[in-house]
Amino acid sequence: MSGKVFHAPFIHFHPGFELTAVWERSKMNASLDYPSVQVVTQLEDILNNPAIELVVVNTPTATHFEYAQKALLAGKHVIVEKAFTTTEKEADLLIDLAKKMGKILSVYQNRRWDSDFQTVEKIIKQQLLGNIHSATIRFERFKDILSAKLHKEQPGPGAGLLMDLGPHIIDQALVLFGMPNAVIADIRTIRDHSLVDDDFIIHLLYNQLRVTLISSLLVANSPEAYLIHGNKGSFVKERADIQENALMQNQQPFTDQWGVEPEIHAGRLITMQNGIRKEVIIPAVAGNYGLFYENIFQSIRFNQPLVVSGLEGKNVMKIIEAAQKSQADKKWVPINY
Secondary structure: OHHHHHHHHHHHHOOOOOOOEEEOOOOOOHHHHOOOOEEEOOHHHHHOOOOOOEEEEOOOHHHHHHHHHHHHHOOOEEEEEOOOOOOHHHHHHHHHHHHHHOOOEEEEOHHHHOHHHHHHHHHHHOOOOOOEEEEEEEEEOEOOOOOOOHHHHOOOOOOOHHHHOHHHHHHHHHHHHOOOOEEEEEEEOOOOOOOOOOEEEEEEEOOOOEEEEEEEOEOOOOOOOEEEEEOOEEEEEOOOOOHHHHHHOOOOOOOOOOOOOOHHHOEEEEEEEOOEEEEEEEOOOOOOOHHHHHHHHHHHHHOOOOOOOHHHHHHHHHHHHHHHHHHHHOOOEEOOO
């Protein structure tokens, strides 16, 4: 699903890329959508192909480190799906290896290009809220039936909601506010028969700011995904990006109306001026996951800086490990960086 929905369309329709090969161990699905693509049953068939410059690692999280390491050692540029790795140590090793090999290493944090997040980021950069003192980012779903993807539901490295949806909202928080001073987390298992975490609240503590990250798989009616509060007012925005659904329906990206949310999902800017409440509707910025791949192209061909670096992927892993330690020790965990 990751390759079919989130990667292949942007590679195929971007003029700077050629979708060359897909590793499928037991099926030949890729060739149905892209008849010219080579479907291989061994990773080595990709790594040993000198024509391939870039490898996307979008396998189960527990295998990310192994496959990314092999691709880098084979002299390939590498994009790794989130979660980047299963530990901060693995992230460090990949970053060091990419530097040694002179190759780019990026993490597919596509939710930075969701229309809702792009809108929130714009409001914050414009300083319309003044000094921000608290923020909440939520990413919730209702999935009471366990996933058929065993790597998500069986205990082990990379399993569970914190490693699945957690990297999205942690990365968004770090983009908006930087690394915190400390982390407090409450991580739970609440679904019947679930063996992995499926509900969490994480507090990121800054000097004068508290950011709360919430995710669960048992929320049927989620409130607004973004609540940002400052000394001049608040901004409220629901999660309404349309790109994933469009990709699931095989719609082509890089079109004029790509990523444009319906107006009914616009955000609300609420301010207080001289004791008078004022509410302004803020249209959403268009989302575009294709901008991630445009940056990868510019980085490989023209040495432009990566928007999502391996270091940023490592920082997400640092927060995840701090959250896990906070849950285990029942206390706040300082962040050293």
